[in-house]
Amino acid sequence: MSYVADVGALARKDLLLELRAKETLPSMLLFVVAALAIFHFALPRGAGDTAALGLLWSALIFTALLGLTRAFVAEREQSMFDALVLAPCDRSAIWLAKALAVLAFLAAAEVVALPAFAAFFSGIGGRTIAAVALADVGIAAVGTLFGAMAVAGRARELLLPLLFLPMAIPIVVGGVGGYLWFLVLYDAIFVILAWATFEYVVAEI
Amino acid sequence: MTPRLKLPVLAACSTGLLGLALALVFFYAPTDADQGFSQRIFYFHVPIALTSYACFGWGAWKALRYLRTRDERADTESYVAIHQGVMFGALTLVTGSIWAKASWGVWWSWSENQLVLFLVLFLFYCAYFMLRFSVEPGSARANMSAVYALFGVVLIPVSFLAIRLSQKFIHPVVFNSHGPQMAGSQFLTFCVALAAVLALFATLYQVELAGKRIDAHLRELRELLT
Numbered sequence: 001m002s003y004v005a006d007v008g009a010l011a012r013k014d015l016l017l018e019l020r021a022k023e024t025l026p027s028m029l030l031f032v033v034a035a036l037a038i039f040h041f042a043l044p045r046g047a048g049d050t051a052a053l054g055l056l057w058s059a060l061i062f063t064a065l066l067g068l069t070r071a072f073v074a075e076r077e078q079s080m081f082d083a084l085v086l087a088p089c090d091r092s093a094i095w096l097a098k099a100l101a102v103l104a105f106l107a108a109a110e111v112v113a114l115p116a117f118a119a120f121f122s123g124i125g126g127r128t129i130a131a132v133a134l135a136d137v138g139i140a141a142v143g144t145l146f147g148a149m150a151v152a153g154r155a156r157e158l159l160l161p162l163l164f165l166p167m168a169i170p171i172v173v174g175g176v177g178g179y180l181w182f183l184v185l186y187d188a189i190f191v192i193l194a195w196a197t198f199e200y201v202v203a204e205i
Numbered sequence: 206m207t208p209r210l211k212l213p214v215l216a217a218c219s220t221g222l223l224g225l226a227l228a229l230v231f232f233y234a235p236t237d238a239d240q241g242f243s244q245r246i247f248y249f250h251v252p253i254a255l256t257s258y259a260c261f262g263w264g265a266w267k268a269l270r271y272l273r274t275r276d277e278r279a280d281t282e283s284y285v286a287i288h289q290g291v292m293f294g295a296l297t298l299v300t301g302s303i304w305a306k307a308s309w310g311v312w313w314s315w316s317e318n319q320l321v322l323f324l325v326l327f328l329f330y331c332a333y334f335m336l337r338f339s340v341e342p343g344s345a346r347a348n349m350s351a352v353y354a355l356f357g358v359v360l361i362p363v364s365f366l367a368i369r370l371s372q373k374f375i376h377p378v379v380f381n382s383h384g385p386q387m388a389g390s391q392f393l394t395f396c397v398a399l400a401a402v403l404a405l406f407a408t409l410y411q412v413e414l415a416g417k418r419i420d421a422h423l424r425e426l427r428e429l430l431t
């Protein structure tokens with residue numbers, strides 16, 4: 001069970017860092033509320049609930065992107081990757097722990113974003129909440145892997161949106177359409193792929 | 206066959222096949238009753254699109270080979286295949302747009318699945334180059350490129366499904382479960398055009414690969430000298 005213990009320790013480290021520094025989550029919360037306010041003015045009057053739902057999904061994707069860009073900043077600034085890679089644990093545990101931490105941030109941001117959306121625009125049903133929860137898993141899985149890639153490059157913050165947004169298109173399709181089975185399929189495929197390939201990404205940073 | 210001979214033979218084959226395909230498209234294939242002359246772009250649009258998929262698939266296969274064997278040549282081959290794939294992908298977008306303009310009167314149609322899928326793939330694989338050129342050359346870069354290429358080849362069916370879900374399906378379906386829905390002469394022309402574009406890909410792939418190999422060789426020599 002040392003794998004679970006490793007993941008737990010690493011995820012706890014990320015959550016503890018956030019709890020002390022309070023860098024990522026407050027900015028995600030502010031961003032998502034500001035984005036929803038922008039969308040209110042961007043939507044023409046009487047645009048309807050379907051259009052608003054689409055904007056909710058773009059707000060969520062961009063908020064996630066904001067969190068993901070920050071995900072590996074501590075590792076980069078403190079050159080902690082070397083230590084992590086040297087640590088006697090499976091490298092996929094690093095990915096899993098980071099993905100869980102990102103998932104926690106996303107969930108926390110959405111606890112604010114969804115009620116804010118319901119208050120600003122229209123009520124949301126259980127199906128949308130389920131779709132958001134499923135989408136979070138895929139976003140965290142793919143985003144964490146690509147975040148680790150982007151942080152190794154020179155362009156860094158610039159690179160992640162380019163890598164991540166094309167991957168997010170299927171998530172938006174599944175989310176807006178409410179195709180829960182499709183989101184489950186997406187999560188299953190990309191969680192396995194990211195879990196299996198992460199060790200190559202951090203192998204020689 | 207020796208490498209020196211391979212490239213000229215490939216180039217001659219693709220020139221011959223392309224010439225034959227052009228002749229068949231313009232003089233042999235019947236004019237479509239519904240769309241008229243403009244339908245003939247089909248014989249290039251679809252083979253180019255299929256070749257582009259083949260490039261991405263080949264690139265992912267080489268990426269997998271790289272991750273298993275750590276052979277630097279596989280990394281270069283993967284990169285070159287994806288580079289060619291992006292070029293054929295851009296051509297698909299252009300020919301698809303022209304066809305859409307000719308038959309539906311618009312340059313871009315969000316309800317045309319293939320076009321939208323190619324847009325997604327084009328964006329995804331353009332980012333491949335951004336990733337590759339922002340990381341220092343070496344095994345870290347090769348690893349990341351390989352992982353990204355694998356994600357791309359998985360993204361193709363997932364995006365295809367997503368786009369099918371997201372819109373009504375008005376794109377003409379030429380291939381379905383009952384086989385190709387076209388006359389024998391059309392099918393022959395299509396097959397020759399497909400072979401021609403695939404041969405073109407093989408030639409360009411070898412040309413670019415030869416260039417990359419010479420580049421690497423030259424760099425080694427320069428390092429030896431200094």
